[in-house]
Amino acid sequence: MKQGYGHKDKAVRILITGGTGLLGAALQYFAPGDIACFSVYYPERPLPLPLPFPMRAADVSNPEQMRSIFAWARPDLVIHTAAIGSVDYAQSHGDETAMVNVGGTKVVAELCRIFQAAVVYISSNAVFDGENPLYAETDPVNPINRYGRLKVDAEDVIRNSGVPWAIVRPILMYGWPYPGERDNPVVWWVRSLESGKGIKVVDNVFSKPLSVWSCAEAVWTIVRRSAAGIYHIAGRDHISLYEFALVTAEVFDLNPRLIEPVPDSYFPEIAPRPRDTSFDTTKMETELGLKPQGVKEGLAYMKSRRPPDDEK
Ligand SMILES: NC(=O)c1ccc[n+]([C@@H]2O[C@H](COP(=O)([O-])OP(=O)(O)OC[C@H]3O[C@@H](n4cnc5c(N)ncnc54)[C@H](OP(=O)(O)O)[C@@H]3O)[C@@H](O)[C@H]2O)c1
Incomplete structure (x- = not known):
């Protein structure tokens, strides 16, 4: 995949899925000033805390609901964070997780094609079996649980989508969740x-624990540089x-x-x-110019x- 998001020089309208999630909210707080963000959250409910950008409710796996979200946001690029993120829930609710994590990614990828938007997909360290750390972006995947297998399937959807893409694999993230969202x-x-x-x-x-703010910084760096391909994002320790x-x-x-x-x-x-x-962070350091953060900091x-x- 060549560098750059093809038909557009610069992504200025960004749609974030999973807007009240740990990463989705941090992305909004750390968004560069010249970017207009829009986000999707789910399910529809009164939101206890205002977030910096306009939000609408939609189920990411529902094509009609998501089509109206795309028509509203008219994104140049979508940062697709929405997912069922609990490894244990995914293990015992395989069909539901597949519908959201893979089905939702298919919906997003297809709408990106129709609306000519690029996509940054948030995958996971769970695509690896954990037997041969440190993992580089070129290492073969071999997931050992259902959540990891579905992340591999969703990555394949993105790779084969025909739209300009980047895949970000974060590792164990920590930070304060939006009220009512999943703890870490x-x-x-x-x-x-x-x-x-x-x-x-x-x-x-x-692991190499990663603060959600460092992850948000890495994602915004990828967006600003129109970086394409796979990126492993982790902390230092x-x-x-x-x-x-x-x-x-x-x-x-x-x-x-x-x-x-x-x-x-x-x-x-x-x-x-x-x-x-745990990841080898050479690519993150050399290509994105990011210094992995220690856990104390x-x-x-x-x-x-x-x-x-x-x-x-
Ligand atoms: N946290 C980690 O340590 C970690 C590590 C590696 C990779 N990741 C991946 O990184 C991404 C972001 O993680 P995160 O920690 O920010 O996850 P998170 O806090 O669980 O946020 C995910 C968001 O997706 C939303 N969502 C779930 N089902 C949806 C649906 N059908 N339609 C629309 N939105 C839906 C959730 O809404 P509700 O909660 O309201 O249902 C939640 O707000 C995820 O893809 C996750 O798999 C996370």
């Missing part, structure tokens, strides 16, 4: 430790989830003795997780941005 491990750890509850955290699964929880306790001034390390076999009921899908930033009404 850091939020759960902070709330548990603040209420004096002991937690068990896996010490044999490794290559650590176990247990070590990550300890740093979280340190940064948030919470009691680390409440954190107990356990192996992943302690949680037999959850979907299989790859042991270590990312967590300190998260602490400084805590919503005032977040329950303590």
Whole structure:
């Protein structure tokens, strides 16, 4: 795929799917000033917090609803973040997840073709089996759970869509979710430790945790440069989830003795997780000019941005 988004020099009207999601909301807060954003959220409900750009409700897997969204936003480019993101939910609700994560991606790709828009698709580290880190963009995929298999299928939809595309694969993201949206491990750890509850955290699964703000910066860099192809986006520190929880306790001034390390076999009921899908970040650093952020720095930033009404 050649660099650039083909028929248009610069994407100035951007449609974000998953607008109230962790990444979808961060993308809006960090949008470059000269870009007009529009976003889609779902399901239709009163939104408790205003977001910076106009939003409309639509089911991403519904072609008619999404066609009217495209007609409203007239995007040059779509950042497609909307998905069922829970690995465990995807494992037990395979058909529903396929309809949203793959079916929704087909709807978005087809409308991009009709409306002559480019697409940046948000995929996942879950496309890898975790046996041979660090993963580069050229490494073969081999997912080990349903969520990962559906991400591979959705990537194929994007690659074969005939529209200019980039695929972004973020790894374990943390940050404050929009009210009522899915928690991430850091939020759960902070709330548990603040209420004096002991937690068990896996010490044999490794990652390079990524703050959602760093991910948003990377996506906007890709958009600004009309970068095409696959990009792995990750933080700097290559650590176990247990070590990550300890740093979280340190940064948030919470009691680390409440954190107990356990192996992943302690949680037999959850979907299989790859042991270590951490990324090689060479392409992100050299092509996009981005420096991966350490977890201490990312967590300190998260602490400084805590919503005032977040329950303590
Ligand atoms: N978070 C991570 O650690 C991580 C890591 C790697 C990749 N990813 C991928 O990155 C993307 C963004 O992740 P995220 O953490 O921002 O996810 P998220 O917070 O769960 O946001 C996803 C959004 O998609 C919306 N959505 C779900 N079904 C929909 C439908 N049928 N129609 C329209 N919107 C729908 C959700 O709305 P409701 O919640 O209101 O249903 C939610 O707002 C996802 O594709 C995810 O798979 C995430």
